[in-house]
Each structure stands twice: as C-alpha cells, then as structure tokens.
Amino acid sequence: MSLGIGRLERYVLARTLTGVAGALAVIGAVILLIDFVEVSRTVGGRGDAGFPRLLWLTLLKAPSTILTLLPFAFLFGTLAAFVGLNRRSELIAMRAAGVSAWRFILPAAAAAFVVGATTVAALNPLAAVLGAQFERSRDAVLEEFQTSKPKDTWLRQGDASSQVVIRAQSHDETDGTVRLKNVSMFVYRVNSSGGLEFSRRIEAEEARLMPGYWRLRGVREAAPGAGAVRSETLSIPSTLDEQAALERFTTPNAIAFWRLPATIRGAESAGFSALPYRLRLHQLLATPLLFAAMSVLAAAFSLRLMRLGGLAALAGSGVALGFVFFFFNQFSGALGKAEIIPAFAAAWAPPLLALLSGLTLLCYTEDGGIVRRRVAGRMKA
Structure with missing residues (x-):
C-alpha cells in the first residue's frame, strides 16, 4: 500500500x-x-x-x-x-x-x-x-430585575513582594473596561520567609483598571496603628490586565485555549489554585x-x-x-x-x-x- x-x-x-x-x-x-x-x-x-x-x-x-x-x-x-x-x-x-x-x-x-x-x-x-x-x-x-442584593465580587493580584485581595459590591465591564464599585483592598507584604503580613486597607467608592494600575476615587486609607487618611484619587499598581480581570468573572470553559497558560501563571502568582x-x-x-x-x-x-x-x-x-x-x-x-x-x-x-x-x-x-x-x-x- x-x-x-x-x-x-x-x-x-x-x-x-x-x-x-x-x-x-x-x-x-x-x-x-x-x-x-x-x-x-x-x-x-x-x-x-x-x-x-x-x-x-x-x-x-x-x-x-x-x-x-x-x-x-x-x-x-x-x-x-x-x-x-x-x-x-x-x-x-x-x-x-x-x-x-x-x-x-x-x-x-x-x-x-x-x-x-x-x-x-x-x-x-x-x-x-x-x-x-x-x-x-x-x-x-x-x-x-433582581430584587436581592448582588453577591460581592472578589479579585486577587500579587507578585513576589506583595498580595492584594480586592472585594467589591458590584462590577461593570462596559466596553471591556473593568470598573468596581464600593471597593475594599487588603494589601499584604510578603516577608523574607514567604509569609504574608497585613500592610494596609484601602476603601474606595470606585476602582477602574488602567494599564498597569488601579485608579481609585473617593479613597480612605488606613494602616495598623495609624489613623485613616482620605484622598480624592489614588493609584495602586496592578499585575492584572483587562483581559485577565474579565477572566476572573468567568468559568474556565469561557477562557480561550491560547489564554489558558497566561491565566494559569496569573492565578498561581496571585495565590489562587490554578x-x-x-x-x-x-x-x-x-x-x-x-x-x-x-x-x-x-x-x-x-x-x-x-x-x-x-x-x-x-x-x-x-x-x-x-x-x-x-x-x-x-x-x-x-x-x-x-x-x-x-x-x-x-x-x-x-x-x-x-x-x-x-x-x-x-x-x-x-x-x-x-x-x-x-x-x-x-x-x-
């Protein structure tokens, strides 16, 4: 043959x-x-x-x-x-x-x-x-049309030096831009032994994801042993891009094949199970x-x-x-x-x-x- x-x-x-x-x-x-x-x-x-x-x-x-x-x-x-x-x-x-x-x-x-x-x-x-x-x-x-209170939205980002846990009462993804409402950010430092130490807490009326950072509006910031500090705006570095943030709101089946390796690396760097x-x-x-x-x-x-x-x-x-x-x-x-x-x-x-x-x-x-x-x-x- x-x-x-x-x-x-x-x-x-x-x-x-x-x-x-x-x-x-x-x-x-x-x-x-x-x-x-x-x-x-x-x-x-x-x-x-x-x-x-x-x-x-x-x-x-x-x-x-x-x-x-x-x-x-x-x-x-x-x-x-x-x-x-x-x-x-x-x-x-x-x-x-x-x-x-x-x-x-x-x-x-x-x-x-x-x-x-x-x-x-x-x-x-x-x-x-x-x-x-x-x-x-x-x-x-x-x-x-829902009458009950919507569930909170949770995100997490991090790198070798810090971890940030983000909670928001609602999120908006209009035009592919991620906007969070009534946001709480819990910032942790990574110590020399690899453990997490609480650093500060940030409250904001709105957080918008920009290239490389979060832009916060209506900010109140507090650290352990210090009083609260208010500011109109604040920028927080972010390891998330818009695509990665949107993927956190979806199931694994809704993530494209070519995006999965980057999603796995991002989830592991943020401390999530991949x-x-x-x-x-x-x-x-x-x-x-x-x-x-x-x-x-x-x-x-x-x-x-x-x-x-x-x-x-x-x-x-x-x-x-x-x-x-x-x-x-x-x-x-x-x-x-x-x-x-x-x-x-x-x-x-x-x-x-x-x-x-x-x-x-x-x-x-x-x-x-x-x-x-x-x-x-x-x-x-």
Whole structure:
C-alpha cells in the first residue's frame, strides 16, 4: 500500500466527513432548541427579555455546548457512514479485493484528529469569547430585575513582594473596561520567609483598571496603628490586565485555549489554585485524540458483515459504549476538579482508553479474522 491517500481512501473519507457533518447538523439543531428552552426558563422567567434577546443569548451559548458534544458527531457520523457502506456491500467488495480495514479507517481517524486540532486552535477561542459574552449578557439581564442584593465580587493580584485581595459590591465591564464599585483592598507584604503580613486597607467608592494600575476615587486609607487618611484619587499598581480581570468573572470553559497558560501563571502568582484552568488546558490538548478515538471506535463496531447478522445490535453497542466513555470523561473531570486524581490523568485517561478499546476491537475483527481464516485453510489442507 502506498503512503499517499488513494481514490478508495478519499471515497471512504468523503463518506465519513459527510456523515459527521450530518450528525453535527442534527446535534446542533437539538442543542439550539434545548438551549433556547433553558435560557427562556432561567432568564426569561426572571427578567423582561423578549424573543430577540433570548435568541441572541441562545446563539451565544450554543457554540460552547456544541463543542462539548462534538465527539458524538464523530461517533454517530462515522458509525452511520460505515454502516451505510456495509449495507450497500461496499465494505464487502473492498475486503474481498484484499483491502485491509486499516487502510480506510486510519485516514478517517487522522481526519478526526486534524479536525480536533483545528477545533482547539480556532473554534475554541471563538466559542470562549461568545461564552464569556453570554455570561455577561445573562448577568446584565438578571441584575436589571433582581430584587436581592448582588453577591460581592472578589479579585486577587500579587507578585513576589506583595498580595492584594480586592472585594467589591458590584462590577461593570462596559466596553471591556473593568470598573468596581464600593471597593475594599487588603494589601499584604510578603516577608523574607514567604509569609504574608497585613500592610494596609484601602476603601474606595470606585476602582477602574488602567494599564498597569488601579485608579481609585473617593479613597480612605488606613494602616495598623495609624489613623485613616482620605484622598480624592489614588493609584495602586496592578499585575492584572483587562483581559485577565474579565477572566476572573468567568468559568474556565469561557477562557480561550491560547489564554489558558497566561491565566494559569496569573492565578498561581496571585495565590489562587490554578487546578481548574490546568485541567481545562489538558482536556483541550486531549480533544484531537478523543475525536480520533470516537472515529476508530465507531468504525470498529460497524465492520461486521451483513450476512452474518447482528450489525444493528453491534452498532447500538458502539453508541452505548460511546456514551459510557463520554460520561466517564465527565466523571474523570469531576475527580480532577476535586483533586482526587491528577489533572493530567483526568484529561488523558478517557480518550486513551477509548482509543485502545477501538484498536483492540479492530485487531480482533481484522487481524484476528485473517488468522482464523488461515488456520481453517491449513486444517482443511
């Protein structure tokens, strides 16, 4: 077999990608409907949001959900493509001509891997931006009509010499500029042994994040053993930029892949646990492998010859096993967030297990069948 992709591989690959596109269209339509109902229940039931605003919120939220369920598109699409080839006896003709199953499955798995890498590198940042915009727009709608007091906002920044804990009663992110209202800043020094010593407390009516510093207005400052000092304005150095500050108000899933390493470093320098961001980074890095594993798993469960019967049951078993691996992936993520298992293991174990399961079944179906036929031929001879 040549190293290039021949006409047969291109044909099977085109059928597979068509099946994946069809499955993605169905999954996307279902997700849009479910998200619209969910947004209508959570936002429309608490705020005076009309249909256009609810539809806009749904469109902002849907890409993140679709990317989460994208492995199912490869599972269902690949399974539908290979079952269709099997029903039309095309797989039988290929294998009767001596074509190994590895020859047309590996290009499909490689394409799934490439699509996964593209998803992480290009589509994930777009979905993260839309997801963050959804969270801000949803919170803005709910804040307009909520009757209870909003929860306090907490931030933390720091470097090798100081740590600052920031509490605010509310925050505003208009035009990407972070503004905090009714702010309290607790400033700590880092001593020679690495411990924290309280230095001073700053109260301000408003704090606005500027490049490299906080600009405070209506300031009252107090240090241990000294009286309060009032001033109209005050500048405090900041290690946060606007993007990093906005990310503190969002979930790890709403942070783009390319921003995660900087977010991890910023969280660790400020004294926060970077585990959720580190777990998210490993999950994104494992996404191409997960897509390829789902493709191999689906193909392995659809190679049974039609004349032998039981293809529908075998394909159904493949779908069920795909669901098992998906929920195992979510369960591993929960264990990783709880620090029960390392973030690396939580992110990489499910796709590796799915890929090894698919390859094992392929070896048994393809290479094992060849061995059995050779043994039977020798016994007859």
